[in-house]
Amino acid sequence: MVSFWETTRNTTIPMSLRSHCCRKETSQKHVAEFTQKLRLNQFTLHIVTLMRIRSCLRDTPxxxxxxxxxxxxxxxxxxxxxxxxxxxxxxxxxxxxxxxxxxxxxxxxxxxxxxxxxxxxVSLPPHRPYDCAIDFLPGSSLPSSRLYSLxxxxxxxxxxxxx
The missing domain is CATH 1.10.1200 (Non-ribosomal Peptide Synthetase Peptidyl Carrier Protein; Chain A)
Structure with missing residues (x-):
């Protein structure tokens, strides 16, 4: 980036204005650097927070x-x-x-x-209107299977x- 000072080198500008412009450019550079550091710190904080949350969600033995x-x-x-x-x-x-x-x-x-x-x-639940009758055939055996997986x-x- 070309500084204001370099573009105005050959012109006649009062010294106080030149020093003011140089300070302004320096301040802008500092603000840009600070903003970049702040964004990096915010990103780092976000990553650390996510890692803490993730570690909390894992099962602890x-x-x-x-x-x-x-x-x-x-x-x-x-x-x-x-x-x-x-x-x-x-x-x-x-x-x-x-x-x-x-x-x-x-x-x-x-x-x-x-x-x-x-x-x-040893007792049956009360009858409900939606109960269905199951007719058994005489002489047949009851099926031997598990009703529920345990x-x-x-x-x-x-x-x-x-x-």
Whole structure:
């Protein structure tokens, strides 16, 4: 860039005006440099912020809580540990169902009775207007298949409950 001073070298300009123009050009250069540094700092801050957010979203490896068998004095601690696992692994527990399945998979002994009620297990739900009748053929056997896919802890809980 050609400075004002170089373009006016051969003309007669008062000295105070020349020095004022030189100071103005110097100030403009400083402002341009400062603006560039400010933009670079803002960009760097933006990148650092994005990296912090990204690191927060990653799942943190934390151990699963010990199974809970129903002791009242350990209940608060068990719930606290489960809550910490949910917070540390947000992508693993993004839905309430995933949290519920994890939580119920850690219940043992007396705590299982809170989830699986024998009274409700041996009774049918009330009839609804949209219920359909299923006619069985005499002498035919019932199909042997699983109605729902269960995780390993759920299946173990169900089998221990049935026994």
């Amino acid at each position: 934390v151990p699963d809580p010990s199974p809970y068998s129903g002791e009242p004095d350990k209940c608060r601690s068990f719930i606290f540990q489960c809550t910490n696992v949910f917070k540390a692994r947000p992508s693993s527990f993004s839905t309430d169902l995933s949290k519920l399945l994890f939580f119920s998979g850690l219940l043992r002994d007396e705590a299982l009775t809170w989830v699986f009620s024998k009274d409700r297990a 995780s390993r802890p759920e299946r173990e809980s169900m089998e221990s409950y049935i026994k």
